[in-house]
Amino acid sequence: MARLLYSAIASLDGYTVDADGDFAWAAPSDEVHAFVNDRERTIGTYVYGRRMYDVMRYWAGRPEPDEQPVSAEYRQIWQAADKVVVSSSLEGAETPRTELVRSFDSAGLHHRKATATADLGIGGPTLAAEAFRAGLVDEVSLYLHPVSVGGGIPALPRDLTVRLQLVEQHTFGDGVVYLRYLTPGA
Numbered sequence: 001m002a003r004l005l006y007s008a009i010a011s012l013d014g015y016t017v018d019a020d021g022d023f024a025w026a027a028p029s030d031e032v033h034a035f036v037n038d039r040e041r042t043i044g045t046y047v048y049g050r051r052m053y054d055v056m057r058y059w060a061g062r063p064e065p066d067e068q069p070v071s072a073e074y075r076q077i078w079q080a081a082d083k084v085v086v087s088s089s090l091e092g093a094e095t096p097r098t099e100l101v102r103s104f105d106s107a108g109l110h111h112r113k114a115t116a117t118a119d120l121g122i123g124g125p126t127l128a129a130e131a132f133r134a135g136l137v138d139e140v141s142l143y144l145h146p147v148s149v150g151g152g153i154p155a156l157p158r159d160l161t162v163r164l165q166l167v168e169q170h171t172f173g174d175g176v177v178y179l180r181y182l183t184p185g186a
Contacts, residue, residue, distance in 0.1 A: 002116035003138040004109070005043070006128045007036075008155040012144050015152035016125050025147045029174045032143060033070040039141065040077050044118025047109065047131075050087035052124030060095040084112075086127055106134035129157035137183055140164060146175035 008016055009026040017023045028036060048056060059078040063071075083098040093100045101108070109131065113120060122128050122137065131137050140162075142155060156162065164181035171177050 002044070002113050003119045004047075004113055004131060004136050005119055005121050005139045005141065006131070006137050007039070007121060007123070007141040007143075008125060008128075009143045009145065010155040011147050011149040011152075013148040013150065014155050015149050016155050017152045018149035019151040021152070025149065026145055028143070029172065029176070030068060030070045031172050032174065032176050032178075033068075033074065035170070035172070035178065036143070037070065037074050037077060040074070040121070042119045043077075043081050043121040044116055045082040045084060045112065045120045046078070047084045047086065047112075047120055047122045047127070049124035049127035050085065050090055052127070053083070053085045053087070053090070053093075056083075056123065057095050081121075104130045106130070106136060109134070109136055125153055125155050125157075129160070132157050132160055132162055135185075137162075140181045140183065142179045142181075144177045144179065146177075 009023070009028070010016055011018070011025065046056070056078070059075050063075060079096070081097070083093070083095060085093055085098060085100050086104050087100065088102050090100060104127065113136065122131050128137065163184055166179065167182055168180035169178060
């Protein structure tokens with residue numbers, strides 16, 4: 001069975017975006033981006049909510065003329081993976097290798113995990129919260145940036161206790177801290 005991996009860039013106080021929806025503070029350094037690239041290579045399918053898909057579809061386009069090698073590498077990783085977008089309001093998926101589903105289906109996601117030949121990544125804290133509630137998340141990776149934004153969308157569900165076992169940590173030169181956890185039973 002494939003693993004369902006939740007990864008989020010978050011502020012030190014635990015938000016993926018601030019109260020205004022801004023996440024410019026989360027732009028990764030080349031060092032962090034290269035590390036993320038190495039972690040993302042195992043992903044065969046990304047599962048996104050609407051807002052995360054809107055952000056991530058940037059990677060479907062052509063490289064910018066001055067694109068850094070680390071960004072070009074991530075673009076290739078992202079384009080090579082399948083995508084599933086969970087949205088009741090999106091009219092259609094605009095990127096290749098993308099399936100649109102209208103609502104979160106825990107049984108369907110469990111089936112995807114059971115039949116996948118590569119790991120699945122779930123992106124977007126709102127959608128990930130549904131997967132946490134269903135007991136489907138196997139691993140959590142947080143990239144904590146040294147900034148407090150005071151509010152916004154939390155990286156982890158606020159209405160659910162999730163016990164995590166720390167299995168890896170890494171500190172980058174820019175002060176970002178990577179924490180990788182397993183969930184019970186993973």
